[in-house]
Amino acid sequence: MTGREGRAPAVAIVGGGISGLVLAHELLKLSPAAEIVVMEADDRPGGKIDTREIDGLRLEWGPNGFLDNKPATIALAQELGLRQRLLPSDGAARKRYVFSRGKLHRLPESPGAFLKSGLLSWPAKLRVLMEPLARRRPEDRDETVEEFARRRLGRQAAARLIDPMVSGVFAGDPRALSLAAAFPRIAELERQYGGLFKALRRISRERRREGGAAVSPQPGGRLTSFEDGLGELPLSLARALGDRLRLGCRVTGLECGGAAGGASNPRAFRLRCAEGPPVDADLVALAIPAHESARLLATSQNGSCPAEARAAAEVAALLEEIPYSPLAVVSLCYDRDSLGHDLDGFGFLIPREEQRELLGALWTSSIFPGRRAPRDTALLTCMVGGARLGPLLERDDESLVALTREEIRHAMGINAVPKRAVVFRHQQAIPSYPPGHPARVARMEQTLAKRLPGLVLVGNAYKGIGVNDCIINSTAAAAGLLRRSGT
Numbered sequence: 001m002t003g004r005e006g007r008a009p010a011v012a013i014v015g016g017g018i019s020g021l022v023l024a025h026e027l028l029k030l031s032p033a034a035e036i037v038v039m040e041a042d043d044r045p046g047g048k049i050d051t052r053e054i055d056g057l058r059l060e061w062g063p064n065g066f067l068d069n070k071p072a073t074i075a076l077a078q079e080l081g082l083r084q085r086l087l088p089s090d091g092a093a094r095k096r097y098v099f100s101r102g103k104l105h106r107l108p109e110s111p112g113a114f115l116k117s118g119l120l121s122w123p124a125k126l127r128v129l130m131e132p133l134a135r136r137r138p139e140d141r142d143e144t145v146e147e148f149a150r151r152r153l154g155r156q157a158a159a160r161l162i163d164p165m166v167s168g169v170f171a172g173d174p175r176a177l178s179l180a181a182a183f184p185r186i187a188e189l190e191r192q193y194g195g196l197f198k199a200l201r202r203i204s205r206e207r208r209r210e211g212g213a214a215v216s217p218q219p220g221g222r223l224t225s226f227e228d229g230l231g232e233l234p235l236s237l238a239r240a241l242g243d244r245l246r247l248g249c250r251v252t253g254l255e256c257g258g259a260a261g262g263a264s265n266p267r268a269f270r271l272r273c274a275e276g277p278p279v280d281a282d283l284v285a286l287a288i289p290a291h292e293s294a295r296l297l298a299t300s301q302n303g304s305c306p307a308e309a310r311a312a313a314e315v316a317a318l319l320e321e322i323p324y325s326p327l328a329v330v331s332l333c334y335d336r337d338s339l340g341h342d343l344d345g346f347g348f349l350i351p352r353e354e355q356r357e358l359l360g361a362l363w364t365s366s367i368f369p370g371r372r373a374p375r376d377t378a379l380l381t382c383m384v385g386g387a388r389l390g391p392l393l394e395r396d397d398e399s400l401v402a403l404t405r406e407e408i409r410h411a412m413g414i415n416a417v418p419k420r421a422v423v424f425r426h427q428q429a430i431p432s433y434p435p436g437h438p439a440r441v442a443r444m445e446q447t448l449a450k451r452l453p454g455l456v457l458v459g460n461a462y463k464g465i466g467v468n469d470c471i472i473n474s475t476a477a478a479a480g481l482l483r484r485s486g487t
């Protein structure tokens with residue numbers, strides 16, 4: 001693969017989170033001669049993925065793992081020689097709970113368990129069973145997750161089953177989240193099969209015919225990580241990139257029409273950094289949060305190509321419309337004997353109707369026994385805040401820990417004093433996909449493809465926030481970017 005004058009393209013990737021690192025990795029596979037530089041503001045690679053060793057604990061600052069129901073991360077791990085390092089969650093940690101009206105209810109995994117469960121009232125269960133008769137989806141607008149859930153499953157199931165699932169994934173509000181963008185598979189199942197139960201039945205029948213297992217109504221996949229934490233993945237990608245990855249390199253400005261191809265090359269860019277010389281490139285990928293991309297694109301007004309700068313400004317305005325939820329991750333670590341709770345399961349989520357400040361907690365020492373904390377230690381990873389709450393993160397650590405302990409006492413009856421507590425803050429943790437998001441992303445892509453073809457946006461702000469999604473999208477973007485280089 002070569003650049004405009006027969007040379008390999010020079011590609012600058014801004015952001016060394018999983019999206020930027022995977023993009024660089026894939027570009028090198030497709031075009032080994034490409035000149036690639038990944039510019040990362042932080043002094044370590046990985047972005048939101050960051051495993052910290054603190055007092056004999058292995059704590060995750062961001063994600064605890066990925067689901068194995070999509071093959072992307074496992075395939076990448078295999079390619080990087082990390083197959084033996086994969087760590088699936090313990091089978092005993094399958095049980096998941098929802099806290100509702102004063103107690104933890106196990107999420108039902110079978111029709112019988114659903115009927116016996118106390119999570120929903122009898123009328124609400126009957127309403128769920130009437131799902132095949134639900135109204136058809138409105139064709140004229142992008143439905144929110146809450147509208148969809150109420151229409152198909154009824155109000156109570158929307159509040160007690162779907163709402164906590166949304167906060168578990170997006171730390172978000174189902175009233176403000178586009179179903180088609182946030183859960184495209186569910187939207188697709190309805191479109192293809194006419195309903196969720198119909199889809200489950202048809203897919204199960206097809207699987208059985210092929211000799212496989214029936215489909216579970218619960219979100220599929222087993223949480224999986226690596227022996228030493230999820231951080232192993234970006235560290236391995238970073239090692240393979242070597243000095244192509246520049247850490248401590250915050251990009252502060254982006255000009256179209258930089259020196260890379262001379263003034264006659266409309267695809268050339270110049271990136272300015274907080275420190276060090278500028279970088280010129282034929283192709284640029286912004287693998288940073290949407291608001292950061294908006295800020296950088298706005299700086300392109302200073303460049304020498306007003307037409308491209310106008311396109312950049314239009315895309316920047318659309319990027320500004322993607323909101324982010326704040327989140328605090330509070331790890332509480334106890335002497336197991338002092339806990340008075342068996343932590344038999346994966347953890348629990350709390351629906352918004354409970355009006356609590358805790359979104360939920362992972363029972364991390366049960367999910368990865370002996371791997372994140374010593375066996376005599378119980379470790380809870382608690383998620384506080386999210387789209388439900390604003391100024392919580394401004395509280396100091398002591399107050400956030402006290403609040404989390406009170407929430408854990410309320411939900412699990414644990415009064416024990418933790419022997420260690422650690423607070424990680426994410427001011428802008430997870431992007432939300434508001435109604436209209438798919439159309440917004442399509443407009444950005446069209447504008448860039450037509451008027452600024454050397455620039456692409458990758459990362460979790462557009463087509464999926466899971467680690468799997470980031471890997472899938474960056475892999476696809478690599479091929480697209482090279483096609484655009486005109487070679």
Ligand SMILES: Cc1cc2nc3c(=O)[nH]c(=O)nc-3n(C[C@H](O)[C@H](O)[C@H](O)COP(=O)(O)OP(=O)(O)OC[C@H]3O[C@@H](n4cnc5c(N)ncnc54)[C@H](O)[C@@H]3O)c2cc1C
Nearest residue numbers: 015017018019041047048062063064251459460465466467
């Ligand atoms: C608390 C939490 C828990 C999560 N749990 C899970 C989970 O269990 N499973 C799952 O699949 N997903 C989970 N996610 C989501 C997943 O972690 C993220 O969607 C994914 O890691 C995002 O990767 P990214 O590379 O797109 O963005 P980021 O990780 O945000 O990377 C962007 C990078 O760009 C850098 N940067 C920003 N501005 C500049 C600049 N101007 N110049 C240079 N560099 C810049 C940043 O420093 C950062 O390293 C979780 C997220 C959070 C916050």
